[in-house]
Amino acid sequence: xxxxxxxxxxxxxxxxxxxxxxxxxxxxxxxxxxxxxxxxxxxxxxxxxxxxxxxxxxxxxxxxxxxxxxxxxxxxxxxxxxxxxxxxxxxxxxxxxxxxxxxxxxxxxxxxxxxxxxxxxxxx
Numbered sequence: 001x002x003x004x005x006x007x008x009x010x011x012x013x014x015x016x017x018x019x020x021x022x023x024x025x026x027x028x029x030x031x032x033x034x035x036x037x038x039x040x041x042x043x044x045x046x047x048x049x050x051x052x053x054x055x056x057x058x059x060x061x062x063x064x065x066x067x068x069x070x071x072x073x074x075x076x077x078x079x080x081x082x083x084x085x086x087x088x089x090x091x092x093x094x095x096x097x098x099x100x101x102x103x104x105x106x107x108x109x110x111x112x113x114x115x116x117x118x119x120x121x122x123x124x
Contacts (some may be wrong), residue, residue: 034095036114038076040069043079052076052095052112078103083109111124 038050042062050056050071057070059080067088068080075093078101088103094112101110 002040036095036112038069038071039114040044040110041109041111050076060106060108062106062108064108067103067108069110076112077101078110081106 006055026065030070036052037050039046040048040050040058040060042060044065044069046060047060050058050067050069052071053072055072057068060069066080067078067081067083070077070079075095076090077093078088082105083103083105088106088108091101094101094110097112097114099112102108
């Protein structure tokens, strides 16, 4: 008698792992539904807040240089920059609260904030 390669328990285990994986993906979906926005700052001074629920693009021109910050499909990213190296462009897309893109040569940061953004602790 030949034994089957996959047993019934193997199939049940695989199905359970697929369900757990799918639930994990749902837990880490983009924050656009929660009213999140991208906060753009240069030298610590807030220049703009961009809502993640609307596709848009902003050109940020400062004495340090020019960056183009884009919101598309609930994610923020630096589409173009004239800084040397272009690390901020290669940082990719961000969509969850607390994620940040930094362009050091231009002193620019893009931080995702939302309704739950608050310090975890305050130390005096």
